[in-house]
Amino acid sequence: AGPRLCRRLEGEAARAVLANADTLLFDCDGVLWRGDTAISGAPAALGRLAAAGKRLCYVTNNSGRTRVAYTEKLRRLGFPPAEPRHIFGTAFCAARYLRQALPPGAAAYVLGGPALAAELEAVGIPHLGPGPAALPGPAPADWAKAPLDPAVRAVLVGFDEHFSYAKLCQALRYLLQNPDCLLVGTNRDHRLPLEGGAAIPGTGCLVKAVETAAQREAFIVGKPNRFMFDCVASEFQVDPARTIMVGDRLDTDILMGNSCGLTTLLTLTGVTALDEVQAHLDSDCPARHSLVPDYYVDSIADLLPALGE
Ligand code: PLP
Ligand code: CA
Numbered sequence: 001a002g003p004r005l006c007r008r009l010e011g012e013a014a015r016a017v018l019a020n021a022d023t024l025l026f027d028c029d030g031v032l033w034r035g036d037t038a039i040s041g042a043p044a045a046l047g048r049l050a051a052a053g054k055r056l057c058y059v060t061n062n063s064g065r066t067r068v069a070y071t072e073k074l075r076r077l078g079f080p081p082a083e084p085r086h087i088f089g090t091a092f093c094a095a096r097y098l099r100q101a102l103p104p105g106a107a108a109y110v111l112g113g114p115a116l117a118a119e120l121e122a123v124g125i126p127h128l129g130p131g132p133a134a135l136p137g138p139a140p141a142d143w144a145k146a147p148l149d150p151a152v153r154a155v156l157v158g159f160d161e162h163f164s165y166a167k168l169c170q171a172l173r174y175l176l177q178n179p180d181c182l183l184v185g186t187n188r189d190h191r192l193p194l195e196g197g198a199a200i201p202g203t204g205c206l207v208k209a210v211e212t213a214a215q216r217e218a219f220i221v222g223k224p225n226r227f228m229f230d231c232v233a234s235e236f237q238v239d240p241a242r243t244i245m246v247g248d249r250l251d252t253d254i255l256m257g258n259s260c261g262l263t264t265l266l267t268l269t270g271v272t273a274l275d276e277v278q279a280h281l282d283s284d285c286p287a288r289h290s291l292v293p294d295y296y297v298d299s300i301a302d303l304l305p306a307l308g309e
Contacts, residue, residue, distance in 0.1 A: 004258065006277045009265060009295035014306035017263065017295065023243040024049060025232065025262070027223075028060040028070070030248030030270020031300060033077055035195070039269050041301020043078035048307035050080040057232055058082065059245075061187035061222040061252060063090040063158035063203065066115045066122075085235055090186035090222040091158065093231050095119035097221050098154055101182060107151040109174045111167050111206060112158035112186070126151065133166040143169045154182035157210050157218065159203045168209055175214040183214060187222030189252065193271055223247075224255035229262075246300060248272055250280070250291040257293075264293040267300050 009017060026032055032042050050056055058070060065073070067084035074082050094116065098108055107126040110116055117130040128149060136146040143166045155171045175181050185207035191199040207218050221227055232238060240261035247253020248270025257264035266272060274296065280288040297303065 004264070004289065004292045004294050006266065006274075006281065006293050006296050009297050010302065010306070013295075014303060017244070018049075018052075018054075018303065018306055021054065021242050021244045021263065023055040023057065023236070023238050025057050025059045025229075025243065025245045025257075027245075027247035027249070027253045027270075028058055029062065030193075031246055031267050032058075032074075032079065034269070038077040038079070039299055039301065041299060041304060043080075045300050045303045045307065047080050048304065052307060055086075055236065055238075056080070056082065057086050057088060057236070059088045059223065059228055059232065059253075061090050061189050061203075063094065063186035063222075064113055064115055065089055065091065066118050067092050069115065088228055088231050089115075090228075091115045091119040093228055094156055094158065094184060094186050094221045095123045095125060096231060097184065097219070097227065098125055098156065098182070099123040101184075102153055105151065106153035107149060108154040108156045109149075109152045109171060110156045110158070111160045111163060111171060111210070112156065113160060113162075116156065116158045116186075120156075127156075128152070129167065129170070130160075132162045133164045133170070135166050140165065140169060144173065146170065148173055148177055152181065153178065154184055155210065156184045156186075157203070157207045158186040160206060163206050163209075168213055171210050172213040175210075175216065183210065183216050183218045185210075185218040185220045185222075187252075188220055189222075189249075223249075223252035224259065226256060226260050229256060229260040250276065250293070254293045255290055258290050264295070266293040266296040267298070268296065269299045 067087040070087040110129040120127045188204035189202035190204040243262045245257030245262045246265045280291045
């Protein structure tokens with residue numbers, strides 16, 4: 001295969017690379033859409049890939065949507081129909097991780113939204129915490145007197161727009177109460193980019209807050225951890241040598257794809273510019289070479305010519 005060189009995927013090479021793949025894993029935000037708007041030409045490109053018999057899966061670090069909600073978003077934006085089992089978001093994958101790691105009947109204290117709660121319910125894990133914190137009194141000293149549920153054996157941290165000091169207190173209390181209490185984070189994305197260079201803090205900030213309080217490192221479900229790929233591989237027969245990971249972020253999508261032996265394709269419609277790749281390529285540090293994709297495109301719409309017509 002040779003070293004990864006981040007070559008533009010076009011022409012005959014694009015046809016050959018796509019012909020050799022039977023599965024494509026798509027990161028979502030920055031690849032298929034930005035916010036609520038499809039990337040121009042992306043629905044058509046995925047339509048052609050589906051028509052060519054490729055298996056399409058969706059691998060996203062966003063814990064704010066259930067599998068079912070992703071199938072609806074894909075349909076609404078004109079992408080080919082997907083079933084919930086093709087969607088691997090960190091809400092679903094975190095629930096799956098806890099299902100295997102927790103004893104039956106154990107509960108999770110959750111910093112997150114309704115999607116995390118729904119995916120935990122779907123695998124039968126009792127949970128408490130989602131939504132605004134219920135404050136037992138006006139001062140932090142009162143919060144530390146709130147009752148603890150003895151069934152809680154894990155603290156799960158995802159995207160939580162109601163994150164608060166009170167919740168942080170409660171998470172720490174569960175982690176201190178039981179040294180075997182698991183600490184799990186959905187992902188470490190530090191920022192969520194908005195249009196025009198603006199950004200909002202990502203889930204990584206919330207995971208770090210709990211890690212700092214507890215002085216423990218969380219297990220991270222999302223990319224770049226290969227746990228996400230293992231979730232895909234446990235649902236479908238996937239041959240890494242015939243699988244392409246398409247993403248817009250080097251330290252999550254591309255790193256996971258490279259570590260799992262997949263062909264990696266960077267698209268420039270999201271958070272990464274080509275000069276960042278060049279800096280990794282020029283570096284003497286071998287670890288930085290795992291951030292270099294095999295190929296890049298300006299947009300996945302550029303795959304259309306290689307898919308015929
Ligand atoms: N986490 C949250 C809460 C998000 O809203 C997003 C993107 O919208 C992401 C993570 C990154 O998602 P992806 O892995 O699909 O780029
Ligand atoms: Ca992305």
